[in-house]
Amino acid sequence: MPVPDEVVIDGNLADWDLSGQTLMCYDLESLQDVCSAKVAVMYDAANLYISVHFADTTPMGNRHDPRYQAHKAWAGDSVQVRFKTERISHITAWYFAGEKKPGFYLDRGKDLNTPFGGGAETLFHQEGWKLERGVETAYQKDSDEQGYVQEMKLPWSLVTDRKYEAGDQLQLGFELFWGQGDWPSHRYADNLSEGANGREFFFTNHKGWGDLILEAEGNLNLPKPAWMKRQIEGQPTGPVEIEYELSKDGKVTLAIDDSDGRRVRNLIAAQSRTAGKNIEKWDGLDDAGTPVLPGDYRFHVLTHDGIHLKYALSFANPGNPTWSTDDGRGAFYGDHTAPQAAAAAGKFVALATPMGEAGKHLIATDLDGQRLWGLSNRVAFDGGHISLATDGTTLWVGTEGKQSLIYRVTLADGSYVPWGIVQKDNDGHEFRPVDLVVSELPGLAAAKAEANLRSIAWHHDVLAAAFARENEVRLYHAVTGELLSRIAIDEPKSVAYTSQSELLVLSKGRILIVDDKAGIRPFTTQTHADAWGLAVGADGRVYLSVRGTDQNVKVFSADGKPLREIGKRGGRPHHGQFIAGAMRQPAGIAIDSRNHLWVTEETENPKRTSVWNVDSGGLLKDLSGTTSYAGAGTVNPYDPSMGFADDTVYRLDWETGTSKPIYSVGKTENPDDLFPPSVHNLTSRVVQKNGLLYVYTTGAGRGSSDVHCTVFDGTHWRSVAHTGVVGHGQANQGRFSKYEHLFAGRDRQRYSWADENGDGLVQESELQFARIKINDQPVDLRSFYWGQLPDTDGTITYAVKNRQELVQFPVAGYTKAGAPIYDITKPHIVRPDREIIGGGNGEGQIIGGSNGRIYINQDPLIMVEPSGRVVGGYPNRHLSVHGSHRAKAARSGYLIGPSSFLGVIQVGDESKDEAGEIFCLNGNLGENYLFTHDGLFVQSLFRDTRGYSEKPARAERGMSLDATTAGGESFGGNFIRTAEGKTYLTNGGTDARVIEVTGLESIRRISGKFTYTHAEFAEAQTLLSQKLAETSAPKAFTVPRGTANVDGEATEWPALMDDEQLAMNVQENTRQRYARVLARYDDQNLYLAYRVFAPRSAMKNVGQDDRLLFKTGDAVDLMIGPDGAKDDAGNLRLLMTFKDRKTPIAVLNVKKAPGAAASEKFDFSSPWRTISFDRVVVTRGVTLASAGTQGGFIVEASIPWNEIGITPESGLKLKADVGVLFSDGGTQTVSRQYWSNKATGLVNDIPGEADLVPAGWGTFTLE
Known part of the structure; x- marks a missing residue:
């Protein structure tokens, strides 16, 4: 709209023409009152005016300081506006709650095809609502504090050199953000161009930004938008009436099969219907929108009372609760890397992993291990080594990825603290930097070398930093970052200060004292070649973490005499019974104000930080977990007291809701351990045979052809079987390099290994190779991206490239060591009665059910019986990660990004009109999906991440999780049913969250027949002509x-x-x-x-x-x-x-x-x-x-x-x-x-x- 009169930028829109105001909201039903925005735009010759009226229950809570975090300000309450004129520009505008002033960040594209890379600048606050370069941004909370207005005046010169006037148009996209932490609690992108649907990476999808049209006159009388009509999309209509009767109210799914039993249409999915007579209308189309011929058809109704989720317990994460919460106290540290650094002083302890994605890489806890806050990496996905130091108020963080940096945060709340020096940017603006670059050498991520910046330590405004590759310890002023002095020392690995202000340096396994007056001298006569980190207690005792054969912490008196060792010498095994009183790969250590020793242990099975009594050497607290990215876990259906996550076996206490690790599963030191055991790899399948427990895992991506089997004999876990394919050119590369004599010349051949002697190692006589043939013709087997898991008998099924058959490898027998034998020279061929390999992007999976059933996650989602009869067929048009990016808003029965089968269970007897076999699929944007074996949609679980979802602040066992989300990219998890009839779903971001699924027992089936007449067919054709768009x-x-x-x-x-x-x-x-x-x-x-x-x-x-x-x-x-x-x-x-x-x-x-x-x-x-x-x-x-x-x-x-x-x-x-x-x-x-x-x-x-x-x-x- 043109500006009606002079506009005052004050957060009050009374002087605005709002006739063109647009509502932006993902889900009107659940989000309009809490996460929506009304957006209006006006213009005059000099400026563009934008107002955003947010609905927000915690308004104006962005904590990102414009001076240091402008590039990350989108991670809280803010708006990003993306312009495409003769150049690309992005603005981020927000209210900085910390100092109650506006923030503004301008980023530019390199050219019209490269949306970033053209330079960026922060426009700083001047006075009132005014910023530099003529920008004004004002903010005002609603009177009920359930929203706020953001009003902006932007000079045209920020985004264009052109003089725009009435009738012109440009491209403009909005991204709206809500949140008070270091990551948005909700995000929505809108104003898309015609036909565009890519919102997930809207910041780079410049082709999808919509039009902004400059009207000549204001006070428009626009028609009511479609959302105000509250239209119900997708309600079935048509000439065919299908009648059925319900004994009570419930959720109803109805599907139609033709006379041959082929699924024609999935008509309604988990829709609410009332008791008594119900009629569904059908338009005579199949799921692809193709008309079907008149004839006899059969309908299948599935009804239930509603499926619900109750929180049971969590494991593999020491957080309380184990998931992220809005107050920052939930979950624990990073997921991609193991804990490596610790520092403690006063009321706080800081812990860090080099890099995290779903989990924060840097956290602070209280002295009992309760997380207080967490921070993401300063640079996303950049981190290889980290060290910490603190005085109890400020936390210094030494991090090395592509560069070696030291930055500072407030230990109490995690807010960044700039260095006490003033620098100037390229535009001459003065600023105090957050990141201090401390080495000109490339970091380990760039140099592919050992870490250079190994350790930091604070004492009386001096910060010591050890540079191993530069053979130097450097001393910096802890406030200004000024370099004070350099000390030449061979390969310094760790530094710490004594209570006497002496600097200790770990160099080549020796602890040295560095004294300005006395020079360098030994602290102790002992040498530990595998020593890693130093810490000093308030009483002067010195602590040294040691790896190698000792795997514990050595304690020395203040004068260097050995006092004791903490942790069992030899440590806990990488593969074997978990020993709580032992350590493995101890890394950074710290002594807190209670004189307790905190040890980060750099292992993945599990990740662990342990807390010890320094006097007795006893373990005080075991902080085991987190999981890998989206790793989740599994509950053993045959023994629910056993849980699996990240190749760790946990004991689950269902009475108290607690857990503890009992077994680490992993590769041994033996070079013949080609196929190490595994008990959970995102998903798994647990099978019980002959009194033994078998856990099957599969790979993803390049490893998707692999299926691995690990057995538990009641005491120990060991690998017993593995099958896969030798990739082209891989016979002497990667994991096969040690076995070139076994795999050379075997490119593209299928292999199978079964352990004969029970050592879990590969011998040549235990391997079998074959080229699979069908009708004497060689074929290549096909694996979907997420691999394949066996059925309840252990049979593994593969698709065939460019063919419509399935190849199965059943268990031909068992070795004396209990290994299932897969005779790949004798595959079983399943010849389906119709085409089975459908559409999609290949990012699916195959899993077996009971009685030989085979489930294939593709488009359509299908089940194949052992006879080859194809059952069901459900539209699945947005497979996995990439497919989900094109998905529309969530609705019942609409599959968004399913990747993997989480499990298959039996609930009742389908022959008695009960549920029968049910499987669960995950989804990429927060939902999970339940189906019966014959492809009837049961219900979606959880909420879509793009819409409203609850995030409980506390873990209360038995609480409803119906309104929560499983989270984006929730790849991992499992779906099981115990012998006692309890159904559990395990998922989680960086935890294994066990959720009871209730209501499955209420499922009932109804079926019937009807005839689709020629007259109805003619009427349906007319309807089709009228609704081509559907x-x-x-x-x-x-x-x-x-x-x-x-x-x-x-x-x-x-x-x-x-x-x-x-x-x-x-x-x-x-x-x-x-x-x-x-x-x-x-x-x-x-x-x-x-x-x-x-x-x-x-x-x-x-x-x-x-x-x-x-x-x-x-x-x-x-x-x-x-x-x-x-x-x-x-x-x-x-x-x-x-x-x-x-x-x-x-x-x-x-x-x-x-x-x-x-x-x-x-x-x-x-x-x-x-x-x-x-x-x-x-x-x-x-x-x-x-x-x-x-x-x-x-x-x-x-x-x-x-x-x-x-x-x-x-x-x-x-x-x-x-x-x-x-x-x-x-x-x-x-x-x-x-x-x-x-x-x-x-x-x-x-x-x-x-x-x-x-x-x-x-x-x-x-x-």
């Missing part, structure tokens, strides 16, 4: 005879402007339309008319290379070819547009054109593939015209049949598709929308955008 099925259109005067007007095409009449609709649904298209023909020409819905009245395309006009702006498209063409013979594309809005052009793309001139050939290439076309030429015979119309523009085209190589005749069927390409104002294509082919979201891959996909086209039939 289907992605292959489309059909009858092209009538007729002619047209190509003038760009719709006069001769009245149906084009009448939404009630039949047309080819290019749309997602009736509220997201892109175009209506009509066609007619005569003997000479095919005529097309496009009504394009757009915020502009003409196409614009600025491309210079005619062959790539589909990349550079607006266009309309025709794909056409013979029906049933093979190898793309005759298939072509005709792209039509106007260059610079005035020059019509039509480009013909023919993939296969025998005899075409070599000069017409063109290769469409990207960095990873090339697709060739025989002919790519500008065709002169096409007549093209366009004109503006209400809500967009009209495009008319006359296309000579001889230009496209088709001879028209009545009844001729052609494969065809029509579409529209939208741009970001005419420079780059950001959205591709088509009538038939809906797999057109790709806008960043030239070959993929150029290619012809006739399988996705509809059908033209000439009248």
